[in-house]
Amino acid sequence: MKVAVFSTHPFDRHFFDIANQAAGRPHDLTFFEARLDMQSAALAAGYRAICAFVNDRLDRPVLEALSEKGVRLLALRSAGFNHVDLKATQELGLTVARVPAYSPDAIAEHTVAMMLTLNRKTHKAYARVREGNFALDGLLGFDLRGRTVGIVGTGKIGLNVARIMRGFDCEVIAYDPYPDGAALAAVGGAYVGWNTLLARSDIISLHCPLTPQTRHMIDAAAIAAMKKDVMLINTSRGAVVDTRALVAGLKNGRIGYLGLDVYEEEEGLFFNDRSDQPIQDDLFARLLTFPNVLVTGHQAFFTKEALSAIADTTIANISAFESTGKPLHPVEEPSAAPS
Numbered sequence: 001m002k003v004a005v006f007s008t009h010p011f012d013r014h015f016f017d018i019a020n021q022a023a024g025r026p027h028d029l030t031f032f033e034a035r036l037d038m039q040s041a042a043l044a045a046g047y048r049a050i051c052a053f054v055n056d057r058l059d060r061p062v063l064e065a066l067s068e069k070g071v072r073l074l075a076l077r078s079a080g081f082n083h084v085d086l087k088a089t090q091e092l093g094l095t096v097a098r099v100p101a102y103s104p105d106a107i108a109e110h111t112v113a114m115m116l117t118l119n120r121k122t123h124k125a126y127a128r129v130r131e132g133n134f135a136l137d138g139l140l141g142f143d144l145r146g147r148t149v150g151i152v153g154t155g156k157i158g159l160n161v162a163r164i165m166r167g168f169d170c171e172v173i174a175y176d177p178y179p180d181g182a183a184l185a186a187v188g189g190a191y192v193g194w195n196t197l198l199a200r201s202d203i204i205s206l207h208c209p210l211t212p213q214t215r216h217m218i219d220a221a222a223i224a225a226m227k228k229d230v231m232l233i234n235t236s237r238g239a240v241v242d243t244r245a246l247v248a249g250l251k252n253g254r255i256g257y258l259g260l261d262v263y264e265e266e267e268g269l270f271f272n273d274r275s276d277q278p279i280q281d282d283l284f285a286r287l288l289t290f291p292n293v294l295v296t297g298h299q300a301f302f303t304k305e306a307l308s309a310i311a312d313t314t315i316a317n318i319s320a321f322e323s324t325g326k327p328l329h330p331v332e333e334p335s336a337a338p339s
């Protein structure tokens with residue numbers, strides 16, 4: 001099948017070429033660097049499928065343009081589908097496929113890397129030592145052992161983070177409106193209510209999808225209910241937190257450490273080298289001025305294993321759609337929409 005692959009980087013091509021060659025009948029893949037939007041949608045003319053990533057635009061106008069050009073399948077190379085207008089895809093008869101799980105370990109391990117970096121300040125120590133500065137002032141950390149870690153969302157990633165943090169001898173508490181008591185107990189955690197999680201956690205880590213219910217779940221009121229000097233980590237989706245409230249919480253000292261792998265307005269910012277351009281987003285620029293903030297550019301998924309699994313599942317989705325009219329992992333339920 002002819003597939004237009006958007007937002008591609010050399011690493012995507014590498015893993016997709018391997019997965020495609022391994023498929024029985026390879027597909028005709030064209031890699032575009034462009035992010036999918038109203039302008040670049042024209043590139044999809046003549047393709048039956050497009051393959052999109054998290055910051056590609058899949059709103060109604062773009063979907064209508066794709067449909068007019070003959071596209072029938074949207075193969076997402078992400079688990080999240082909060083960026084797709086599913087009402088429009090249903091009305092236009094477009095099939096949506098995704099990669100439900102590729103490597104929860106990759107995201108969980110990056111989450112823990114952010115916790116350790118913020119705590120022990122290895123990013124600052126690295127730069128200091130290379131400049132001949134061996135002073136320890138400003139690098140003081142705390143023992144993780146005995147601290148309370150609050151996990152928000154105990155799905156595939158949240159449970160992995162819980163398991164790893166139990167390995168540090170942390171107490172793990174969690175909040176999820178759809179609890180799986182046996183799974184959490186198996187990794188040594190326990191469910192608590194939302195207010196208890198906020199009040200008791202030394203570290204809060206977000207692993208829920210972006211839905212209307214979770215949008216700005218971490219707002220000024222939630223931050224005010226947290227322990228003073230709390231560490232907050234978000235590797236889920238940017239809009240789960242209200243960034244303005246984060247800045248206020250950092251300024252008044254309630255938030256002692258902040259790790260973000262995702263940002264509300266990351267579309268058009270992340271995944272490209274912009275080092276020669278001024279940052280236009282003043283809120284994002286303000287975040288970067290705090291010494292206790294660590295931002296990574298949506299890289300939690302970025303491991304060899306994850307990229308390989310994403311490519312394999314996406315190719316399998318396209319092959320299944322070509323032969324049966326249904327992908328392996330369809331996105332069918334707008335009401336159930338996880339991100």
Ligand code: NAI
Binds near residue numbers: 100101208261300
């Ligand atoms: P999952 O679907 O396995 O788990 C999500 C969990 O969140 C479920 O247990 C669900 O019940 C829970 N949840 C739903 N509403 C909630 C609420 N209001 N409060 C608390 N919990 C709630 O998803 P998975 O694979 O664990 O991924 C979690 C999120 O991580 C994804 O939705 C995605 O946004 C993000 N992600 C980020 C990546 C990155 O590179 N930074 C890569 C992959 C996923």
